Amino acid sequence: MTISIWRYSHLLLAVSSSLLLVLASVTGIILAFEPVLEKQQPYRPADFEQITLADALPVLKKSFPDISELSVDHNQFVVTKASDEEGKNLTAYIDPKTGNVLGKPSGQSEFFQTVTTLHRSLFYHEAGRFLMGLTAFLLFLIAVSGTILIIQRQRGLKRFFTRIVKENSAQYYHVTLGRLSLIIILIIALTGTYLSVIRFELLPTKVLSPDVDPDAIRTKPALSLSDLPVFKNTRLADVQTIAFPFSEDAEDYYTLKLNDREITVNQVTGDILTESLYPTALVVSQLSLNLHTGRTNTVWALILAIASANILFFIYSGFAITLKRRGKRVKNQYTADESRFIILVGSENGSTYRFAQLVHQQLVQRGEKAWLAELNSYRTYPKAEHLIILTSTYGLGDAPTNAAKFESLLATVSQPNPLRYSVVGFGSTAYPDFCKFAFDIHNRLEQQPRATPLVDVHTVNDKSLAEFSLWTKAWAQQAGIPIEVATETLTLDPATLDTLQVTAHSAADANDDTFLIRLKTTSAVPVTSGDLLAIYPAGDHRERLYSIGVLGDAIQLSVRLHPGGLGSGFLHRLTTGETIRARIVSNPHFHFPVNTPAVVMISNGTGIAPFLGMISQNIAQTPCYLYCGFRNQASLDLYQPFLDQQLATQRLDTLSVALSREGEKQYVSDLITRDHTLIGRVLAEGGVLMLCGSLAMQKDVLAILDTISQARTGQAVSYYQSRNQIRTDCY
Amino acid sequence: MAAICRIFVLMLGLLLVKPATSSAQTTKYKCMIQMTNYMGEGAYMVISIIDPKGKYDKTLYVLGSDKKWYPDIKEWHKAFAKKPANISAITGASVAGGDRTVSIIDIDNAKVNAGYKLRFESAVEDKKYYVNDLEIPLTTESLAAKSEGTGYIRYVRFSANN
Structure with a gap:
């Protein structure tokens, strides 16, 4: 029952958040291209990782004497705020090694700005941000419940990535793509949720910079900008922003926001005046922003776009599956x-x-x-x-x-x-x-x-x-009620039938009313022992099925004559040389198994028919044990010569016969109980048991097989049925 | 036709020359705004000159580039809407809590020590709006001192830029 709880929650969550999720995904796909486009711009300095502040600051100070601020954005473009020759505000991308102006930041384009707002708050400020944050959290829950559904579907965590059977395409791709993009969607959902949590100030992200004590500021020893030790040890890559001292007075200092801390530096001596590490919540928030937007990495941004597109597909396929189920x-x-x-x-x-x-x-x-x-x-x-x-x-x-x-x-x-x-x-x-x-x-x-x-x-x-x-x-x-599957019509179409000729016919046995009839197809129709022959005794829709044993190039049926029986009467009246119209129905599940250690065949009455054909074709001499039940010796006589011959050529290993109305009055199930050791071994080794005959016989035999397999391997008989190790064709 | 063209070029020339002549009477100041450690989005702020009658005289600087939020700076926006001016040259980024920013502002020398005031007006998304986060008389004295704000601004300092 747990499965349905997860499925219902998966569906419920998806339904409740689908509209906003569609919106978030579509805008998310668009926004993923913003960092991709940004990174095309040629503002990232060469060898950026190696440049230290001691290299860059003297150059910048020389080029822009009144520089007030420097910042390194997520693209590792360096932006300075200063004034130009005319004393006007100048904000520009610069090359920190030469001090050359590379370009001017254009700011976020109107388009991306609008899409960002829509993605973040639906233009509804706080309420919108809350909704989108909630949507991100719901997405997280959807991903979690989806993961659990996949684990249950794949029967265990270990088989998480094993093959999925393609049953219908919406479902197949829903699950397959779900597995692939799961981690990324989880990241998107979690970072999105976290960013909202931060936005609503549920976690402390403020850097509490201690006040600088003016009395502690030293003015000696004065060092030149390129010699300040702290600048020598700090790379531009570690920097988020640098606020330059407002004046050359020693009590004005540098404020450096690095990636993990904020420090203030004496501009004369290079002393670190204060230092405060960022709270974990802030570090995580910056990481979340990078992961959520893909702004630091083009490849990641594109992966996010694909994952967002996947979310759209999940919404579509998820609803397709649900509607189908509802229908x-x-x-x-x-x-x-x-x-x-x-x-x-x-x-x-x-x-x-x-x-x-x-x-x-x-x-x-x-x-x-x-x-x-x-x-x-x-x-x-x-x-x-x-x-x-x-x-x-x-x-x-x-x-x-x-x-x-x-x-x-x-x-x-x-x-x-x-x-x-x-x-x-x-x-x-x-x-x-x-x-x-x-x-x-x-x-x-x-x-x-x-x-x-x-x-x-x-x-x-x-x-x-x-x-x-x-x-x-x-x-x-x-x-006795004709039902048909939709692909067939109730009227008989003669064109689909084969013509068969009777080649041999044994008279009904005096004691048992059982007879054998052999037929030959007049055209080359593939036929294997275990297939069924459908005949139409009255030439109308009424169809009768008989198990086929293939002997040489002939089809042999074993039939019991029922008084007034439609099919058996029809077959009984046939004479050698006559032709009938019939159809061979392939029944692969009851074919003789290939590559199996042993086969046990169990039949009663005319159920022996397909086994006769299988045994005669057992040229590979797969170990083969036949258990068959008859009423009396006379019914067995019909098959005895043939079976003796198969034993002699070792196509059949043993023959065990139970006679129900003569001698010990046994049933075939009694023989199975007797030979339980052999049967149990065959099952344990992966061999195959085949049952053909009456449903009453099947019931008795399956009950015994269940006892045997429970005792031997602890599995129910259905375990072997489901693995095709016990095959039945009973009527 | 040629005459019209000539007149047009002449007028264009006059238009271009005019600002250069007027800027001769102004002084540039570096203005540093240090923000308090408030929580929330970046603050939108406007530095304006207020005339002796208490009316907006001139916009010196706008911190915050998205026009969508300008209505939040209510009083200035009211005045600005009536008397639109091109502010793209005097617009910078909004400023987050705890940060500081330096802007360069042009002040007409004639307005110093003449009863005018400098107003710093601030607004933060979904938070309080301060019409007078900081308002100081436009005097030589105040342009040399450090002035404390009442809202998101902790203090403001100036220095003549030359």
């Missing part, structure tokens, strides 16, 4: 009490809402009563039959803010009706904990007595519509 607010037509379909969303920045609304719209359009809400609002739903959960994952596999309470609610809220649920995880595989929270929810729901999964948990990487459509297809098929 995803839920609009329900029906109440939660009357709805048959409950769609719950877990989303940190709102992008998952887009998908949820798609589903919601489709259901409502089909005349169904559907309710869309966030996961945190989970409660009892009197008329609900279906629960659809779409959720992203935040941080290290944690719940997004609006789903953080869901798991505790799940434990306390009980539903009056049995619910059939389906979970879709959204995320990016660029992060290690891909969709972990979705897996967690799915596994938790499986433990609920009145909830049964309708389809397997699905994941969507980088908002892929293709992956989302895999879920909609699977869900639509099971729920």
Whole structure:
């Protein structure tokens, strides 16, 4: 929950200060060019750093006998105040080594003067200065809350500068540029605040110069100007201003404001009469002014300009992100009490809402009563039959803010009706904990007595519509309600289908109603074991999906004939040589893994289909263990010869079979419990477990896997699911 | 046409010569203003000659170059607004607390010891305005002494500039 506090404050601060921040940034960019332009002027003496007062003062005194003041500005231009030959006031840039007049200060241009006032006080004097100071302080708070958000987003300070996944451009650049200009913005904000604090005299910056005691002024020994020790030891670079003695009388003295102190010097003997160090607040204030304005360094001034431009971009992108998030607010037509379909969303920045609304719209359009809400609002739903959960994952596999309470609610809220649920995880595989929270929810729901999964948990990487459509297809098929993602139309487009020819067909097994069918594509379509074949048995929008095993150049499906089944009946009636129109749907998440130490395949019934193809293509002889469950020996007979052959060629290492209605009457999950040492080792080594078969089998196996992994590594099974080490394709 | 041109040039010449003749009766003084250690922005100040009737006679020097703040020096601004004069040659920078500044002012010899006064008027942004931060009789004596101010000015000293 802490994340949202920081996000809300970040937003609240930004909203409250945005207008003034825009103004301050725009004027700030303009003002950054003032020092850049100033420094173009050729008034800075050569070897400035080496010139001492003992070098410069005699020269100046000679050129300007009535010189009253000398100052060194932030550009290290030397300005003197004296009078010219006609006795008129003369203020000029001079060369301290020759005493030549280089030019006359033109003063701040009218334009920059106006912009400065606007930047500093909005032309509203004290009130304006206070507002701008407050704005600077708010900017500081925004930068701090932004830093904390980045740390949370990047999961730790150490990973502050690791890669950011580009999900949408406003957000990506907001975060990326934010990291880069963070320090500079912090400096701008802090110095700006400090300058305001100083302006309102909240800190003591006055130099309290002690009075000179006239009786202590000596007149001997008289030294010449170039011999005064204090002037020999002081460089022009250390000087801010020098006030010359008003007359040649010894009781008039030099007053030198240096960078860190103020001293008064006897003009005859060079004695230091008084010396007072500047208060820290004043030194910091001068440093703040230099840092805030960039007046001492062209490069820094330009960096400040870029940072100011960044602030403008942050305001734009920040509001773009917020508006996008707001736009995803839920609009329900029906109440939660009357709805048959409950769609719950877990989303940190709102992008998952887009998908949820798609589903919601489709259901409502089909005349169904559907309710869309966030996961945190989970409660009892009197008329609900279906629960659809779409959720992203935040941080290290944690719940997004609006789903953080869901798991505790799940434990306390009980539903009056049995619910059939389906979970879709959204995320990016660029992060290690891909969709972990979705897996967690799915596994938790499986433990609920009145909830049964309708389809397997699905994941969507980088908002892929293709992956989302895999879920909609699977869900639509099971729920019997055709919903589609927006990119597709409900009518069947024959042009997108491939033609496949039946090359072999086994008659339905007498005991188990299971049969194998082999098909060959007539064109070169890329296909891999684990992909899905979508068939259209009635030639309309109704679609049925089957897991593909690739054997040689043929596609093999393993099908169980359901009485009256639309898809299985259609496939069963096919004869060798017949052609059908179908489509191969790529399902990369269930492909045989590459470069993995070991693969464990777990199936029941016809779920063995994709594994047959994978094993036959395991030429690299990756250690491969198959656990499969069947009802009886007869169903196994269909695969036995093929599997024996794979064992002989070492493409398969072990084969473990559980028969549920014969012999020991085991389930495949019993085999997993038996071999927990092997399974645990494979997981710990980074190997992959693949599950294909019924959702009931998946539920039992995942529960056992959870026990095994908790005992072995202390991680929940969802940890491995999110790392693609446990891959499921169940129905 | 040529005649008009000639007249024009002649008039221009007269205009240029005139100030030179009048300046013959003035004396330049160095005027040093030492400020008190007040907190706040740089002070805007005006040095003026006040005639025996108490009216502004002449502006000698303006410390502070941004016209935006001139209305803050209220009395002088009132008079100045009625009788605009070119002051760019007698304008310097504003002066911060604790600092001192030296300006060169031109004083008409005829006005010394003739009942005129020297007025130092000061204003600081968002702080008090002093119409008479310092007002001294324009006499030979006061031009040789050190005079204490009542507002932002601690003291003022003069010396003839020659």
